[in-house]
Amino acid sequence: MKKKKETQNKKGMTRREFIVTTGAATGAALVTASVGPFVHTTMAKGGTLKVCSYGGSYQESQRKALIQPFADKFGVKIIEASGPDIAKVKAQVDAKSYEWDVVDLETRHVARGELENLLEPIDTSVVNLEGIDKKAIRKAAIGNIFWTTSLAYNKKALGDKKPCSSWADFWDVKNFPGPRALQDQAPFNLEFALLADGVPMDKVYPIHVERAFKKMDAIKDQITVWWKNGAQQIQLLTSAEAHYASAWNGRVNVAQGKGVPLEIVWEGGCLDLDWWAIPKGNPNRELAMKFINFAISAERQGEQMQKFIAYGPTNLKAFNYITPERAKELPSYPENLKKQFAHDADYWGPNLAPLTEKWKTWLIS
Amino acid sequence: MGHQLELINVSKLFGDVRAVDNVSLSIQHGEFLTLLGPSGSGKTTSLNMIAGFEIPDRGEILLENDDITTVAPNNRGIGMVFQNYALFPHMTVSDNIAFPLKMRKTPGNKIHRAVTEALELVKLPGFESRYPHQLSGGQQQRIALARAIVFKPKILLMDEPLGALDKKLRDHMRLEIKHLQESLDITVIYVTHDQEEALTMSDRIAIMNEGKIVQLDTPVALYETPANLFVADFIGESNFLKGQIAETNGDRTAVETEEGLKVWVAKFNQADAGEEVSVAIRPEKIQILTADADDSNDIINRFSGRIEEIVYVGEARIYRVSLAAGIIVDVKVQSGPSVQNFKIGGDITIGWRTRHGIALK
């Protein structure tokens, strides 16, 4: 079992790299490099489906556990692309020219997409929602993984010092000294600040903005780095440039697999999802729905999370296909789940714009 | 009064190439000395060492008895006119000429006067506010000259200054430079590969070849009595006959050519009988001898031959004559009313005086 985990962990995870790189020249080059249109050429009698995801080992796990089996089973030709975001979806919907039939999106993009009516409502007569966690069900998207942004630390860098075990500890620089890093964005950080300030997990939303920023003030100058992308958070922790940082569980898991002495604190983690969605008005939506139904099945998700990637299945029955040892590493493992709070996409949908402005203004002041 | 400038055993190497090889040279105040030679002969490198742009590997350079071998160019007080004038394109004519004065912290009113005077001297008054690119090549040349003399340098160096001008303008500028040099009483070291320029302007010419000065003398002496084959060949035209020293008799030496012709030349005592030499005879020193020419009786170098070719060059005709032994010589005869009308294929007798044949090793 252990051996299996190691082989899985060797694969680098470049997912979310795009967050900082899209829009810039090199970003484009990077995305193009990772896109390399991957075409599944099994008999195309079942039609053609274009799937876009975040590339790297994340998309590879989807390819092995979801895409290739779907292509084989239904005789569908699948064309893969990488580097999705809601802006590109909007461009396709506006132009009624669809490069993607199924697209993997982050929560804030799904929320924005629903606000702007850019996504096709999920047809529940095709997509079987049995066993799907209710947090993973939206009008126009179905969650495909749970992932967590939580507190992580470098065990070795701390030495004999007692590590933080909550966000309150993270804020307590006197008793828990050491360089720290947080992400340069309002979502998650404001929630963490409220948790540190004593707000219970179920009272985080709607965010008490003034209180959150006041708490952020307390730690502003103690944060040595405001990280921008997934590669950076792990680099900071690995090199001990930051002893503590908010980080993504998938990334931390990969680093652990490479022998980096990182630990994740599930306590106060922000549980979030990625979603399968279909661009509005897509003529191929029937086949797309069929794919989503296939991809969220317990068996498929079970294989994906067991073998290929350390994210949490949204189909709770998938744990039937996952060993207990493995399950403990996943964000949606019940023991881990109850220590975390769920990211509220509906709160952030309309609030992202004003809070981003407020965040950046706060940051440069 | 000593020499104004002296080069003593100066050498300069570029990699393995001896650009300047053990050159010694003394220049008097007010002298116009030209370094003449083919490209790569070391004349520009010599000039650069005098200007201070190159430091000799060996030897020393004295300016008015001061050792300036390693003195920086800006502290030498030597003016220079560059081949492409090197006027500062971003400065007006006035600023260009004022440049050396500003560097010497001359007061502003004096600069103004000096610039005006310099422009008058080069016959371009009123050009103060123009830019170099608004001037013709000849005008740029004059401004470069004005800039080089405005600070009253001890010596003026000129590196092929007329090279970029057309022939007419070149001839004209030649005279002007010469006049300017004489009226300013300035020492000029002039570099050129144009022998006509060198012969007409210079007091003395140093002929350079492969980094060495092969002969240093007045223009007349260089032309009339070249010291070696290279000079005889480089300056003007010559017929060359190869042979061995046969005998020396009084003030003349006999050379027997490979073809068996015996020619008498001016006494040559740098070689013994039997040694290989070349005999140089200028084409215009060879006469076409006719029976009625009574001034030619004493010419002992007389040979009969046949006219193979006649070339008309305006002021003269050149006859290509084949002598009995298969030797071809060119004979240059000034055009004039008295010239006889020789034809190709005609048989003639030619000859030259002993002193006009020069034996060279």
Added chain:
Amino acid sequence: MHYKSTTSSLWHRQSFRQLILVIPALLALFLLFIYPISSILIKSLFSPDFTLKHYLYFFETPLYSRVLWITFQISVLSTLSALIVGYPIAYVLRRAKPGIRNFFLLAITLSFMISLLVRNYSWIIVLQRSGVVNTVLTYLGLVDSPFKLLHNKFGVMVGMTHIFVPYIVFPIYSVMMGIDLNLEKAAQNLGATRWQTFWRVSFPLSLPGIGAGALLVFIMALGFFITPALLGGRKEQMISNLIQIQVVDLLNWPFASALSVILLLATLVVFAIYNRYLGVERLWGGLKT
């Protein structure tokens, strides 16, 4: 008469042929510049009716003008820094032996091919608290605690200078190649010290290259954000990052367009100032004559 008519038809034919030849260029110009820029302009002004609200919003919300100001500051500083590093390189290359010169020109060209991210991460490794510089300084006992070389303005300057130096070196180098080295000899011969020669002759003559390189780099810097994001601290925020957030995360394209137009206008103002004092034609390497 007959002759005249043939020449005129020939003339027509030639001008027609010339027109055909420029069509691809005009088409490219239209597709790559005119169309995108005008559609951005339209998007910023009509949604769907004519409105200035997006521009008003820019001026009402201090964040955007403050970040634009930071962007200008970082761009000016990194341009100056690239000049200070790049100018001596160009100066030395101009005077180097051909073999050495070609080697370094090739090296500089190759640096264009290394991904921006790789170069930025390399600097992180060099400059971080446990990085090469701090390790050496600590080892030598010169500092007690590591210098903060990263995640501040200094780090941004180092990273951006590294990226911009080639863009500065090439225009300056090509202008310098066009300057007759005899001019420097002439200046020295006329009594100028090396220092005076540089400031009165070499430097003013290389100004067109400095202007072209600086303008190129400055305009590139205005649109930069990866390097400030990775090597900078919380205050090194760039306007293009805010535009990207508006485009990708907030789908507020009209406002993103307005921000882009404002950035473009600011750039054009700089360009106009440059043109006023140095002349655009110098950009393409020619001396203004």
